[in-house]
Amino acid sequence: MLSVTPIPALSDNYIWVLRQDTTSRVAVVDPGEADPVIEYLEREQLQLNSILITHHHHDHTGGLAELIQRYRPRVYGPDNQDIKGIDEHLNEGDECLVMGRQFQVIAVPGHTLDQIAYFAAGVPPLLFCGDSLFSGGCGRIFEGTPEQMFESLGKLTGLPDETLVFAAHEYTLANLRFAEAVEPDNPYLGDYTSECQRLRDLDRPTLPSTMGREALINPFLRTEQASVRQQAASHGEAKDALSTFATLRAWKDRF
Secondary structure, X not given: OEEEEEEEEOOOEEEEEEEEOOOOEEEEEOOOOOHHHHHHHXXXXXXXEEEEOOOOOHHHHOOHHHHHHHHOOEEEEEOOOOOOOOOEEEOOOOEEEEOOEEEEEEEOOOOOXXXXXXXXXXXXXXXXXXXXXXXXXXXXOOOOOHHHHHXXXXXXXXXXXXXXXXXXEOOHHHHHHHHXXXXXXXXXXXXXXXXXXXXXXXXXXXOOEEHHHHHHHOHHHOOOOHHHHHHHHOOOOOOOHHHHHXXXXXXXXOO
């Protein structure tokens, strides 16, 4: 059985730890800093076996060099970016076996050009998506284009509804405030916001979400909905799904 545990890092990052119950070896995803990972491994008496990197931003790679020096893990990451320490450079459609699960690599450029996500089918399906998809939102577009981000999110919406979505940041409540501005009459948003607020009041993560839930509450995945297009039209172009997405992303940037 594979368990996934968050290590809070920096101001709002999560470093995800993957562990099989029968072994002391673990993998981590996007170690933005080394110290909390080292502290966790030593406390739990675990050995770092592998690292998954989704993109090159420092808050996802800042701990990489120290962890490599200390533990000598196998490091997986995007092919189209010179990230020091990567052993296996991955592209769309590649696969890697990590902690007994076969992960498929999905190229999801937009936030950055090198952004990839890792998806494992099975029970339950798992998605480690970095800064491409958040609960209730999506990443800012720093290097790519709205078209690229729109297409990338389209790939993720094709995953099973039960897929657990392990995003890299605790942005959920802020994203839901924007989602409520876009769809004030969405019946699913109120209950989900209350649930997430309760979790944060207990200092617990709002993640993982699921792809099925995101389809109901995430405006960036709902650009075909008339209610979303109507609100977007008051902030820019909304003639089709892509232009609606671009308008929503620009609106969220200044929200």
